[in-house]
Amino acid sequence: MLTAFNFGEAIVMVTGAGGGMGRSIAESFAARGGTVYVTDIEESAAQETAQLINVAGGHAIARQLDVTDANAMDALANDIFEAHGRIDALINNAGVTMRPFRAIWDASAQDFEWMMRINYFGVINGLRSFIPRMREQGSRAHIVNTSSFAAIDTIPGHGMYTASKAAVDGISNVLRAEFEDQGDDIGVTILYPGQVTTRIGTSERLRDAAERSDVREVKAYEMKNLSNPHNEPLAPEFVGDMVITAIERNAPFVLTHPAPTDNLKARVEKLNSGYFGLHSQASH
Ligand SMILES: NC(=O)c1ccc[n+]([C@@H]2O[C@H](COP(=O)([O-])OP(=O)(O)OC[C@H]3O[C@@H](n4cnc5c(N)ncnc54)[C@H](O)[C@@H]3O)[C@@H](O)[C@H]2O)c1
Incomplete structure (x- = not known):
């Protein structure tokens, strides 16, 4: 049993907080009185979130941070521990x-590597x-x-992403x-977003x-018959409070949509x- 999380004085670091779900998570912590390090590879996006x-009336500090840069992650951790002596919430959201x-x-091969370097090794660097x-x-x-529905469902055409998010799921x-x-006294929650309307589609x-x-001949996967009726697009603004x-409850998992339990069963x-x-013939 963990002790209660103190939101009012929390020192928080969110990666990929320049938009989408990361921004929403940063805002939700700040609304409860936390000091939030808002980080993103895009400095202007981090600054925009911090300004919002x-x-x-909240307290945010914007920092440019590429999660694939282990030295930069170390430097940020050093700064946070020097300034506050602790970190209360580490949110590895960038993806x-x-x-x-x-x-x-x-x-x-570069597709696989790029995806893995950010989605998996970015999390590892934070940890x-x-x-x-x-x-x-x-x-x-x-x-x-942050993992993904991709890690608990099986989505044809989404294999690289699935692998990177399954790795996050496993390590978490x-x-x-x-x-x-x-x-x-440390909790671990895996966030599994379903379909959330963010800038993720423009990641490249x-x-x-x-x-x-877009500068190469990439053959698009033709989805033949996949649909998950419970995965309707959701606005990212809802996700922060879910987290x-x-x-608060030290929940191991948080999903933005109903889990594809038929698949799991x-x-x-x-x-x-x-x-x-x-x-x-096995004797079990
Ligand atoms: N949107 C969805 O439908 C969906 C579904 C499942 C999982 N996710 C996951 O949710 C997380 C948040 O994504 P989102 O949907 O809010 O998308 P988003 O694109 O709005 O936010 C991701 C942020 O990460 C930043 N980023 C990208 N590479 C980075 C790097 N190397 N270092 C630091 N920051 C970097 C981007 O600049 C962006 O601001 C991601 O891990 C994503 O994979 C999203």
């Missing part, structure tokens, strides 16, 4: 995707820079890592188990010009039959 918060969707066999001192600070803390679950095992603006999908509630059944169904 400060004008509304990118690619358009058009493409089959795994139509993606380039590595902050956790050791967070464990020593002696007060309740919380980490939120183990991280929670490690904190529990060690008796640390941040990529080297020569590698962008706050999840931290079918997967559990198939996993069981992958053993019991195939080894009928």
Whole structure:
């Protein structure tokens, strides 16, 4: 059982907070009295979010931060610990995707690498820079890592993204188990957004010009029959308060839409039959 999270004096760092869900999460913390380090690879976007918060009476500090830059992440962590002696909430939100969707066999090696470097190693950099001192600070803390519905559903044409978000899912679950095992006062929540109306579809603006999908022949994946009726587009403004509630309750997971439980149940059944169904002589 963790101690209560103190929102009123929270020191918070949000990556990718220049827009979308990151901005909403930053605003929700600030509305409850927290001091929020609003970071983004796009400095002007980070400044815009910070200004919105400060004008509304909150307290935000804008910083340019590319989550793939481990040294820059360390430098930010050093600054935060020097200024406050602690970090209460670390929100590893920054992420990118690619358009058009493409089959795994139509993606380039650079596509895979770019996606993984930001979506997975960006999270790892946040964890590595902050956790050791967070464990020593002696007060309740919380980490939120943004995965995706892609990690719990199976979306044809979205393989690279799925892999990167499944990696975030995997590491976050183990991280929670490690904190529990060690008796640390640190919660871990995985955020799984469904479809949220943000700038995510334009992520490749941040990529080297020569590698962008629009300057190459990329074969778009033709979706034959996929639909999830429960995944209607949602505005990002709703997501911040969902995350706050999840931290309040130390919920391991927060979803923006109903989970595709039919798929999950079918997967559990198939996993069981992958053993019991195939080894009928097994003595279990
Ligand atoms: N929008 C959706 O439907 C959806 C669905 C599932 C998961 N997600 C995930 O939610 C998170 C937030 O995305 P969003 O939808 O709000 O999109 P968004 O594009 O509005 O926000 C992402 C932010 O991350 C920033 N960013 C990109 N690369 C970065 C880097 N290397 N370092 C630091 N910042 C970087 C962008 O500049 C942007 O401001 C992402 O991890 C995304 O993968 C989004």
